[in-house]
Amino acid sequence: MAVIWAKHALLPAGWSDSVRVEVGADGRITNVEIAAAPAGEQVGLLLPAMVNLHSHTFQRAMAGLSEARGPQPRDTFWTWRQIMYRFLDHLTPDDVEAIATLAQMEMLEAGFATNVEFHYLHHRPGGAHYDNIAETSERIAAAAARTGIGLTLLPAHYQFGGVDRRPLGPGQQRFGTTPDEFVTLLDAAEAALRHLPPDAGIGVAPHSLRAVSPEALALCESLRPGRPLHIHLAEQIPEVDEVQAARGRRPVEWLLDNFSPDPRWTLIHLTHMTEDETRRLAATGAVAGLCPITESNLGDGIFNGTIWRDAGGRLGFGSDSNIRISLIEELRTLEYSQRLRDTGRAIFAETGRSTGRALYDAGLDGGATAAGRETGAIATGLWADLCAVSLDNAVLFGRKGDERLDSLIFAGGDGLVRDVWAAGRHIVRDGRHSDHDRIVADYLACIGRLQEVM
Numbered sequence: 001m002a003v004i005w006a007k008h009a010l011l012p013a014g015w016s017d018s019v020r021v022e023v024g025a026d027g028r029i030t031n032v033e034i035a036a037a038p039a040g041e042q043v044g045l046l047l048p049a050m051v052n053l054h055s056h057t058f059q060r061a062m063a064g065l066s067e068a069r070g071p072q073p074r075d076t077f078w079t080w081r082q083i084m085y086r087f088l089d090h091l092t093p094d095d096v097e098a099i100a101t102l103a104q105m106e107m108l109e110a111g112f113a114t115n116v117e118f119h120y121l122h123h124r125p126g127g128a129h130y131d132n133i134a135e136t137s138e139r140i141a142a143a144a145a146r147t148g149i150g151l152t153l154l155p156a157h158y159q160f161g162g163v164d165r166r167p168l169g170p171g172q173q174r175f176g177t178t179p180d181e182f183v184t185l186l187d188a189a190e191a192a193l194r195h196l197p198p199d200a201g202i203g204v205a206p207h208s209l210r211a212v213s214p215e216a217l218a219l220c221e222s223l224r225p226g227r228p229l230h231i232h233l234a235e236q237i238p239e240v241d242e243v244q245a246a247r248g249r250r251p252v253e254w255l256l257d258n259f260s261p262d263p264r265w266t267l268i269h270l271t272h273m274t275e276d277e278t279r280r281l282a283a284t285g286a287v288a289g290l291c292p293i294t295e296s297n298l299g300d301g302i303f304n305g306t307i308w309r310d311a312g313g314r315l316g317f318g319s320d321s322n323i324r325i326s327l328i329e330e331l332r333t334l335e336y337s338q339r340l341r342d343t344g345r346a347i348f349a350e351t352g353r354s355t356g357r358a359l360y361d362a363g364l365d366g367g368a369t370a371a372g373r374e375t376g377a378i379a380t381g382l383w384a385d386l387c388a389v390s391l392d393n394a395v396l397f398g399r400k401g402d403e404r405l406d407s408l409i410f411a412g413g414d415g416l417v418r419d420v421w422a423a424g425r426h427i428v429r430d431g432r433h434s435d436h437d438r439i440v441a442d443y444l445a446c447i448g449r450l451q452e453v454m
Helices: 057-062 077-088 093-110 135-147 179-195 214-223 237-247 251-258 275-282 292-298 305-310 327-342 355-371 403-411 436-453
Strands: 002-011 014-023 029-033 041-048 050-055 112-119 150-157 229-233 265-269 287-290 314-317 386-389 417-422 425-429
Touching (some): 041 417, 050 287, 050 314, 093 112, 112 135, 135 150, 214 229, 251 275, 265 355, 287 355, 314 355
Parallel strands (some): 112 150, 229 265, 265 287, 287 314
Antiparallel strands (some): 014 029
C-alpha cells in the first residue's frame, strides 16, 4: 500500500485539509481520510489528475513548422493539413514511438494522467500495410509502457477522401482502412494493450463524417459496445458545407437525426454549431471534446460554451495537435475565447463555484467518460490518478479554496505540477518524469534523422 498525505485536497464534496489517500497494489484508491496525521508521501495541493481526451501524438514533432505563409493567399486549416501530410510521409514506426513517448511524458509533466490517443497513422508511406496491421498501434502502446501513462487507444477508421466517397488522396493513404480491415486492425490493437497494466483500454474512432460512410459509422458503433466512440465533428466551415451539400443536413443535425449519441460518444471540436444543434446535442449526455490551444492555432472557431453549459452539456479537454501540451492553458484558452466573444468575464463561473473550479470539475467528468476510465475524483475504488501542485510559489501561496484553481489556471505556467500518479504509478516527481532525459534524447535523435530526410 502507498500513502499520500496532502495539506489540501479537492475531494468530491469539496476542499478538505490534512487528507490521507491510500493506494492499493492494484493502483486503485482504497481509503480517503480527512484530518489525518501526516504520513507517507507529503504534498501541498492534491488534485484528481485529468484525462487528455484527444491527441494525435505524431503531430508533436511538427509543432512550429506551419507558421510561415504558404503559396495560398490565405492560410487555413486546409493548408495546414497539406503540411501535415508532407511531414508524415517521412515517419517510420520507430519515429512514431519516439514522438509518442515524448508527448506522453509532456502530458504527465503537465498534470494529465491519461492519454486518449485518436490514432489514424496506420500504414507505410503510400498506403501499403505493414506486415502487422497494428504496427503503429503497438508503438503507441509501447510508448505508454515506457512512460507509465494511462492509455485509452482509439484506432481510427478512415475510409474516404470526402463525403462524396472519393478515394483517399495522396496524403491520406497511410490512414486508409476498408471496414473489414478496420475490424482486423481494432482486434490487433486491442491485443497490444494486453501487455499494459489493466487500466489501459480500447475504444473506436470513426474519423469524421467526411471520412466514413453512414454504414461504416454504424459498424463502428457496434464494434465495442460500452467502450468510448469518438468522432471529429463540425470543426471547419467547409466541412459543414460539404456534409450539408451531400446529405442535406449540417453535420450535428445529420448525426442527431440518424444516430443516438449518448455518454459513450465524444464529439471532437464542435466549433460550428447552431444554437439549436448545441442544445439538442448537449441534452444527449455526449461529451464535447475541446482542444482550445489547437483550435486557436488552426483558426477553427469558438465553441458555443455558454449555450452548451446552460443546456447541461458535458465537456473535456485534449491536446490534439500537441503544438503545446499544457493542461492549464487548455482550460484558460477556453474561458478566454468565451470572454473575447461575449465581452464579459468569469463566463463559466457559477454561484458558489469559481471559473477555475467549474472548468476543472467539468474536465474531470468529461475526460473520465471520454476515456471510459474509472477516474475523475479522489474517491475509494477509482484509479489513483492524482496530481500534486506546489503551494510554495508566487502563484499559489496563501490562496484558499477555489482561489487555488483560479490562480493555477489563470496565473500559472509551467513547473507548478510537482508529482503525478497514473493508476497509482508515481511517474512524475519534483516536476520531472522518471525517464525524462533519456526520452528527450531519443526524441532528439528522431528529429535529427527527420531533418535529414525532409
